[in-house]
Amino acid sequence: MDRPKLVLASTSPRRLSLLEQIGIVPDAVVSADIDEEPRPGELPRPLAQRLARQKAEHVAAQRTDAALVLGADTVVSVGRRILPKAEDEKTARACLKLLSGRRHKVLTAVVLRPSAGWPQGNSCERLVETFVIFHRLTDAQIDALIAQGDWKGKAGGYAIQGAAGAHIRQIGGSYSAVVGLPLFETAQLLRGQLVGKPSGGWIA
Secondary structure (H helix, E strand, O other): OOOOEEEEOOHHHHHHHHHHHOOOOOEEEEOOOOOOOOOOOOOOHHHHHHHHHHHHHHHHHHHOEEEEEEEEEEEEEOOOOEEOOOOOOHHHHHHHHHHHHOOOEEEEEEEEEEEOOOOOOOOEEEEEEEEEEEEOOOOOHHHHHHHHHOOOOOOOOOOOHHHHHHEEEEEOOOHHHHHHHOOOHHHHHHHHOOOOOOOOOOOO
């Protein structure tokens, strides 16, 4: 292979699907098993950056082949408050009630790290900030979103590509970043890695 392998440090089907949308198929998909709990006093932006870095670094350190590892993390916040990933209906409902009629931020960090087996590679990263505004949700609308079920495991208790999309009045920034991966910025980072190198099918 003329280029290093591309490894996605995430088993998120959304991130894999987004990459495939722009013609990128990773050579490997690996789960990054890290603690994603915010540290005491940690703010949304530093949290997204730290977790994306740790995911990429965790996987990169384990690979002895020539590889470039892509890590990403998405954080939903209202002001300085970080919203959790909704793992149960109670959490999802609380998130939706908080977001109802309000503007909130979605911060997605993307990081590329060379593996231990590719010391000549370059590290780079981007942070993308998008604002999203829900209209004021009725109790019946929240009930319907909860029943639909696509909130499970989602930061902020909703999936913009799912039923919640019918209730989002405005978005400013990167739609794909809210889904889980900012495609423009990811493509730019990958192109930067390929300057002077054969693309090997990564991206045009």
